Amino acid sequence: MADKHRINFEPVDIEMEVGEDEYILDAAFRQGIHLMHGCREGRCSACKSFVLDGDIQMENYSTFACNESEVDEGMVLLCRSTAYSDCTIELLNFDEDELLGGVPIQDVRTQVTGIESMTKDIVSLRLQPVEPAAYEFRPGQYADLKIPGTEEHRSFSMATTQSTPGHIEFLIKKYPGGKFAGLLDNAISVGDEISLTGPYGSFTLKEGHVLPIVLIGGGAGMAPVLSLLRHMSETGNTRPVHFYYGARTPADLFYVDEILRLGEGLTDFTFVACLSESMVPQPAGSIVVEEGNVTDVVSRREPDIGKTEVYLCGPPPMVDAALALLEATGTPSDQIFYDKFTSPAFE
Template sequence: MGDKHRVRFEPVGIEIEVDEDQTILRAAFEQGVQLMHGCKEGQCAACKSFVLEGDLDEIELDRYSTFALPDMEREEGQTLLCRAHAYDDLTIELLNYDEEILRSGLPVRKGTVEVLANDEVTHDMRHLVVKQVAGEDIKFFPGQYMDFTVPHTGAVRSFSMANTPNREGVFEFVIKIYPDGAFSQYLAKEVEVGDRIEVEAPFGTCTLRENRTSDIVFIGGGAGMAPLLGLLRALAEKGTERKARLYYGARTKADLCFEEELRAFEGKIPGFRYVPALSEYDGDDWDGATGLITEVVREHEPELEGMDAYVCGPPPMVDAAIALLSQRGMNTHNIFYDKFTTTGEPEDEGP
């Protein structure tokens, strides 16, 4: 371990202690301060912040993409908290934060889970269920995600919980299988009931804002089903009065899953509607919506002012949905999202 320094976050006035061997984001996680973040690998810029006080030369950055932090922005004092190591006391201005989430964070914990089930739900998605059997109890909020360490490789992959918190330490996931995916191929070819995997959680800020009473639009695609399912299950369990609807995009009818449960929410969540849409409709046995899910939302939602949205899925879908929601009157501060990226090396890296 290295020397420790104080890092203060403004405008919220929260201070943490950061070891030189840790990134600032990692230190915040361990102390239950839930800073905004995304990839945790210096590629997405979700944790970009500004150094208000402190010597920029006393901040060392791990490898990062200059698309996330261009050289000019770094010279002006901006930094990526997921890559930044502090070698002196600092004051950081948070450029992207949610004070409710920031102050209600749960400290990350490491543990071991045992596989209870690994079932196909579509031709390329698995429903993985695990139970924690070792380590400090991992707690989470619906919509958050867990890091899995791929056995024998040391690679880490992140997946959102699809269930709500429980005392049994059980976690559910909906995971897409990619042909070259380090974890998904392990899941598809090797994982059996009883296997044990090292994990760490919770991460992520795409969680329900408990102080909000607005109606909600959920938009998802692919494995974005997982966090949306967790959020919807949480609303149903709470007996919410907030109205909600879910728009979910898939390529074909064979790519839809959890249909029965999603339709059952119509009797548990006020005004709930489940609207699936097929982007590659071939004319067979389907009388629902067709086309890109954002176009379906455009058709069904002419006015969204005063509402909240949760958007989870592939980055192009998420970006298109955010633009549409803003056009329809939704405040961007009330759009919460999780981009499901595939892991890869940054195309252009900083020193």
């Protein structure tokens, strides 16, 4: 049996136990402590923390997420760190409401109820929980789906909300060679069972905040953003909402009718489709179509973005460009929330 050690987190004064056979972040999940995290693959830096005391070792992480000078200073990524003594760790990013009040991690056996192509490379996968009969999560979070017949998993964001606990939707982008996404063409069928573990992620609407909201999405990043929109509509959110979705062509747009319907019940809602390769005449109704990359369009249309809360999710180039824009505009980091697809674990 692996040796056990105590971890004390500062400045929140929370203690927990961790074994030498598990990562610190996983031990926290196991004990109902929801530390800030993102990819859980050592690539996004969301769980970066500072070791004040103790023996901690990291493995299999990206130096882009935690570079050599940061490691020398005592920085670690909790998702790839193992403790070999009692330790004291300073959390650099944390949400006090989430720490001990997050949704517990669940193992759920589900059944496929629908597979539908939304665009040429994005598929809607719909699951029904079987055991337990409902899956609890917060809008914007993601889950691990086990690849049938293997011990591997891939991570995808939920597009639905808790208003349909017996119905879970994922929007999955198909990549060449994707181990999970590649099965959606003909290897997974309605009625098949898929194991799910979750929820994970901190891409959740911050309740009690009052700033206007800017949503920026691209590709399968539509899923958590759509979940947030559905949640805001269901709960009568009164904060102004502007949604920018980046796509190449009109054929890459989907769920437009539902987005516009949801927007009818929101305050000062605008949906802007940002097309990088081809344009169509401006359509009637509430949708706005503009030419250019999504971050270029946001830059033109949101001169006061530093006075908003920004939620963004999409492929790494889009997220990186958006973060650069937000830094240039002086948007405070505590007003920025994002998921970034960082590895093949998202295929």
